[in-house]
Amino acid sequence: MKILSVNAGSSSLKFTLIEMPEKTTLASGLFEKIGLVDSRYTIKHNGEKIVKEISMPDHSKAVDILMEELISMHIINSLDDIEGVGHRLVHGGPEFTKTVVLNDEVIEKLIENIDLAPLHNPGSITGMKAFMQALPNVIQTVVFDTAFHATMEETEYLYPVPYEWYEKYKVRKYGFHGTSHRFINKTISEYLHRDDLKIISCHIGNGGSVTAINAGKVVDTSMGFTPLAGIMMGTRCGDIDASILEYVGKKTGESLSELTNDLNKKSGLLGISGVSSDSRDVEDAAKEGNKRAILAEKMYAQKIANYIVMYNNLLGGADVICLTAGVGENSISMRQMIFDRVKTLGVKIDPVRNDIRGKFSLISTDDSKIPVYVVPTNEELMIAIDTMELALQNKK
Numbered sequence: 050m051k052i053l054s055v056n057a058g059s060s061s062l063k064f065t066l067i068e069m070p071e072k073t074t075l076a077s078g079l080f081e082k083i084g085l086v087d088s089r090y091t092i093k094h095n096g097e098k099i100v101k102e103i104s105m106p107d108h109s110k111a112v113d114i115l116m117e118e119l120i121s122m123h124i125i126n127s128l129d130d131i132e133g134v135g136h137r138l139v140h141g142g143p144e145f146t147k148t149v150v151l152n153d154e155v156i157e158k159l160i161e162n163i164d165l166a167p168l169h170n171p172g173s174i175t176g177m178k179a180f181m182q183a184l185p186n187v188i189q190t191v192v193f194d195t196a197f198h199a200t201m202e203e204t205e206y207l208y209p210v211p212y213e214w215y216e217k218y219k220v221r222k223y224g225f226h227g228t229s230h231r232f233i234n235k236t237i238s239e240y241l242h243r244d245d246l247k248i249i250s251c252h253i254g255n256g257g258s259v260t261a262i263n264a265g266k267v268v269d270t271s272m273g274f275t276p277l278a279g280i281m282m283g284t285r286c287g288d289i290d291a292s293i294l295e296y297v298g299k300k301t302g303e304s305l306s307e308l309t310n311d312l313n314k315k316s317g318l319l320g321i322s323g324v325s326s327d328s329r330d331v332e333d334a335a336k337e338g339n340k341r342a343i344l345a346e347k348m349y350a351q352k353i354a355n356y357i358v359m360y361n362n363l364l365g366g367a368d369v370i371c372l373t374a375g376v377g378e379n380s381i382s383m384r385q386m387i388f389d390r391v392k393t394l395g396v397k398i399d400p401v402r403n404d405i406r407g408k409f410s411l412i413s414t415d416d417s418k419i420p421v422y423v424v425p426t427n428e429e430l431m432i433a434i435d436t437m438e439l440a441l442q443n444k445k
């Protein structure tokens with residue numbers, strides 16, 4: 050069964066075509082700058098990569114080209130070979146708590162909630178509509194980044210702000226990276242043959258979030274109403290005092306949306322180091338003695354360590370800690386720096402085991418109180434698994 054896993058943005062469309070249940074990636078690619086002058090696409094298949102520049106005024110054109118290329122590159126014989134399309138959506142609002150089958154009614158509800166993710170959801174919805182048009186008879190699903198976090202209790206998801214903000218405007222913690230945290234939960238639970246694990250899942254990439262999971266249910270997560278909250282990230286600040294906005298705005302004359310943009314795009318590793326949002330660049334600068342890069346790395350590690358300690362308390366003692374995403378999977382030195390700061394939990398990293406990148410591995414010592422694993426994430430596969438399951442149910 051061939052399933053397309055899709056992640057559409059306002060001007061981009063990423064796809065992975067996966068053979069299920071074998072989990073084999075048949076092709077993947079990216080359509081970029083859709084609607085702009087220099088639009089282009091890349092498709093990878095069988096170790097080869099094609100790159101073409103072509104006018105794509107909208108997502109429908111990109112989807113049409115994708116379908117033509119899949120056939121002309123002999124990746125599929127006809128469109129009938131595609132038996133499901135799963136769409137990633139950043140924000141499902143409070144209503145969507147699991148993956149759903151896409152239809153016109155769902156699209157309407159998503160549009161009602163556009164306010165909650167004005168930068169992300171519109172592009173994804175445009176992508177969904179384009180695929181619904183191109184493949185009208187194929188089951189399509191929506192997989193929400195927020196859904197896995199729907200099990201949080203009020204005590205965790207409410208902010209201590211006027212209650213009407215929640216009642217009238219849906220202001221609450223939603224949490225993000227849910228598809229990745231769910232994949233980590235599934236992978237480590239299957240590996241350890243347990244479905245009752247207390248897991249601290251750390252998704253540390255350009256964006257980052259830490260999630261406390263108990264027996265498959267999220268207890269708390271570090272991102273909040275938006276992905277701005279929680280740990281320090283590549284360009285996002287994470288948790289800060291909200292009063293800073295008014296204070297700095299009065300000094301600089303910046304509007305609230307300009308200041309929010311500063312917190313999303315000019316803060317985090319980039320803001321502190323002044324070097325880059327990419328952890329590799331910051332690591333290199335720190336090695337050369339750049340003081341602000343050294344400071345940025347220390348702050349970054351400390352904020353993650355603080356969440357790990359806090360969630361260990363919330364879970365009443367974690368059974369396992371997992372690290373994933375770009376930094377979590379690849380940065381040997383950052384992993385060490387983080388766990389140097391959680392020694393109170395009796396967690397010990399084995400420098401030899403930690404000397405790996407991008408592969409499933411135990412990196413803690415045998416006498417570490419909590420085992421620590423690197424677990425490469427695969428959100429596309431999680432989307433394909435959900436879509437396959439709904440496609441099979443639909444056939445019954």
Ligand code: AMP
Nearest residue numbers: 254255256327328329374375376379380
């Ligand atoms: P992601 O958002 O998951 O793609 O992660 C992006 C982050 O992962 C960037 O900060 C990269 O610098 C970091 N990253 C990717 N590969 C490596 C690596 N080999 N060593 C250190 N950091 C890496």
